[in-house]
Amino acid sequence: MNVQEALNILKEKGYKYTGKREEMLTFFAVENRYRTAKDLLQYMEPNYEGISFDTIYRNLHLFSDVDILEATELNGEKHFRMKCDHHHHHHFICKECGVTKEIHRCPMDDIQEELKSFAIQDHKFEIYGLCPGCQ
Amino acid sequence: MNVQEALNILKEKGYKYTGKREEMLTFFAVENRYRTAKDLLQYMEPNYEGISFDTIYRNLHLFSDVDILEATELNGEKHFRMKCDHHHHHHFICKECGVTKEIHRCPMDDIQEELKSFAIQDHKFEIYGLCPGCQ
DNA sequence: TTTACAAATAGGAATGATTACGATAGAATG
DNA sequence: CATTCTATCGTAATCATTCCTATTTGTAAA
Numbered sequence: 001m002n003v004q005e006a007l008n009i010l011k012e013k014g015y016k017y018t019g020k021r022e023e024m025l026t027f028f029a030v031e032n033r034y035r036t037a038k039d040l041l042q043y044m045e046p047n048y049e050g051i052s053f054d055t056i057y058r059n060l061h062l063f064s065d066v067d068i069l070e071a072t073e074l075n076g077e078k079h080f081r082m083k084c085d086h087h088h089h090h091h092f093i094c095k096e097c098g099v100t101k102e103i104h105r106c107p108m109d110d111i112q113e114e115l116k117s118f119a120i121q122d123h124k125f126e127i128y129g130l131c132p133g134c135q
Numbered sequence: 136m137n138v139q140e141a142l143n144i145l146k147e148k149g150y151k152y153t154g155k156r157e158e159m160l161t162f163f164a165v166e167n168r169y170r171t172a173k174d175l176l177q178y179m180e181p182n183y184e185g186i187s188f189d190t191i192y193r194n195l196h197l198f199s200d201v202d203i204l205e206a207t208e209l210n211g212e213k214h215f216r217m218k219c220d221h222h223h224h225h226h227f228i229c230k231e232c233g234v235t236k237e238i239h240r241c242p243m244d245d246i247q248e249e250l251k252s253f254a255i256q257d258h259k260f261e262i263y264g265l266c267p268g269c270q
Numbered sequence: 271t272t273t274a275c276a277a278a279t280a281g282g283a284a285t286g287a288t289t290a291c292g293a294t295a296g297a298a299t300g
Numbered sequence: 301c302a303t304t305c306t307a308t309c310g311t312a313a314t315c316a317t318t319c320c321t322a323t324t325t326g327t328a329a330a
Contacts, residue, residue: 076208120227190308
């Protein structure tokens, strides 16, 4: 997803345009990497001195709620990345730099039958390690 | 794994026996459920009034390090359960009560080839939802 | 353009899980 | 039973995240 598409989603749902929001979205649009709230804050500070934690976290949650960002949990910290706009898939995630690679195979396909009596709400399949650049 | 096996592992590795440790292990041995540090603290308090946070967390980490417990992250809190001692497998986890069910199919088998240039260190495949009892 | 109002933000305090630390108590070993 | 580490207590510190209030800012309608 690019910045413009993300801004359109916000507009559609009645959220306001702000320069900060565009800048935040730019931060996520440039790379296929999971980043933390702190990463984002550090990116924003030079241009928006005194930007508040509240603004960072409120917008991260907003973006997640409207499916602009996707979130995961890596060593006790929430990480976010721009949502991939095509079909359902999972990720390899580099533990060093957070870079991701798509995996085009969903293990859930085979397994539903094994869990007939359980109400499945959600699942997570992530592979962790080092990308070629970080090895 | 049962309490005795766990105590043997500790002894082998040179850690001391304490009543608190046995009690903590008992807590995990009785159920196939992921529990938090707070759950454990509440279980311990009646018998060991004034037990310290430090003791709880230090032992949870110790038990994880020596493969007595396995850990996962559910809504921002670390959860622990007794390690299963048989073959490699994954879990369905009830979001309400933490109960688990084994899934006998590992999605990693097929996927290694798709990630030749990445150094895989670890992976997580978890399915979340409600168990029959919590539906 | 101006106005009016809801939404967004700043600044900082509060929270909740987790970790750290100096002092004391308790196992293990000979 | 004396020595030596390890374990524990009690509490303070840390770190990410959330909450709160006053103020500012987009936005759409007048």
